[in-house]
Amino acid sequence: MDNQDLKQEVTDKYSLRGRVFHRIREDILNGKYKDHEELKEVAIGQELGVSRTPVREAFRQLELEGLIQIIPNRGAYVTGIKVKDIEDIYMIRSKLEGLCARWACENISKEQLEEMEENIYLAEFHAARGHMEQMAELDNRFHNILYESCNSKMLEHLLKDYHQYVWRVRQKTLSSSRGAVSNVEHKFIMEAIKENNPDKAEELANQHMINAYENMVEKGLLSMFE
Amino acid sequence: MDNQDLKQEVTDKYSLRGRVFHRIREDILNGKYKDHEELKEVAIGQELGVSRTPVREAFRQLELEGLIQIIPNRGAYVTGIKVKDIEDIYMIRSKLEGLCARWACENISKEQLEEMEENIYLAEFHAARGHMEQMAELDNRFHNILYESCNSKMLEHLLKDYHQYVWRVRQKTLSSSRGAVSNVEHKFIMEAIKENNPDKAEELANQHMINAYENMVEKGLLSMFE
DNA sequence: CATGGTATGATTGTATACAATTATACGCGA
């Protein structure tokens, strides 16, 4: 039957539970559900073709991530990202990416270093040609390599979460002219890691985040969150 | 905090869902469920006197917190805290408590500063008399005041999470002789905040965490996680 | 007309039923 076929297809990619969670999460981050909007279990369930149970479980997780607020016996309300939150996250990330880069000096693998180098090289190519989509993808990947190379599941998990969280802003940021500059900063960070200079790597990664944030402010890219 | 927030917090504390979640969380952190142990939905439900539904919802949240790992169609397995995790958390907290203390310089209220002062004064009293339980309570409270005074919900939430996470170790740590030393460090941090010296406050809070961690290592308090 | 209580509907909270999946035990045959 159609129903079964669809279900099978879905299960192949993600578990149903994971799919529901990620879908709602994405819809919130993409602005489909506005700030303070109430999310009804049945409505969303119908839209995704599932019952309330998986939706409720997704809600619990989204609440823990801070994307929605659940008021018992009342409902679930979208917690929009505030400008202040973005600022805080970038300052927090500044410290943590610094720590990450420091740890990466000791723990990065040969393969990870090579992929970083390739990443930066490729990004130079795309930056020169204004290929914004590829730039965004490469930036994404650079930071994920960095996170994976610090040999700390705790820190990796934390940074990936925040990275995801500010995804919308990041897209915008890299669509601006910062892509090339950002890539040069990546290069310096990588070189500091390569020459095993933790202080330098930490300082550079630190500043990289602050620069990214200040660029957003200058370009007025935070207006979308007001 | 307005009326609505208060109401929610109170209701949540006594709601079934909140109780189940916190209870299982506590049982994991207290070591009732050992590393790699499988958690069965019905068994835990029966123990807590509820059905599988609230238990499952709690599991989803616990997975997001990294306390358990859920393998689809197989089960939920406890992810024990590793020594490495504790080390990582303390280094992460070092950076973040520093940032928190920095922000507190600008944002702390008169009332919060007064409560801090009272907290430290009282701790001196109990430290001199070896009242360990009160010391633990006061330490707990000192850090929470600090978190609340930084004017960042993001950072406050993050630090409170980690604070909870290492609760077991903290108890042990303060049962040692470090209580008095720790309180002096609290005093210095508070004074730096009071005289609005962000660099000093950050550096002191930074070092406070590192000292706490090194004390644990020296006293062999991490053996319980091996 | 204002106000307060109550009925009603909508929505969430919990329990249970059923489906799908996985693990285990058993028997059969080589």
Place this chain on the structure above:
DNA sequence: TCGCGTATAATTGTATACAATCATACCATG
């Protein structure tokens, strides 16, 4: 005895049923 397939049990995944709670509208009463 070992390997293998199948039946069976145990467990999770999902849907639904029922209970509790909350919001709203309406009506009675002053």
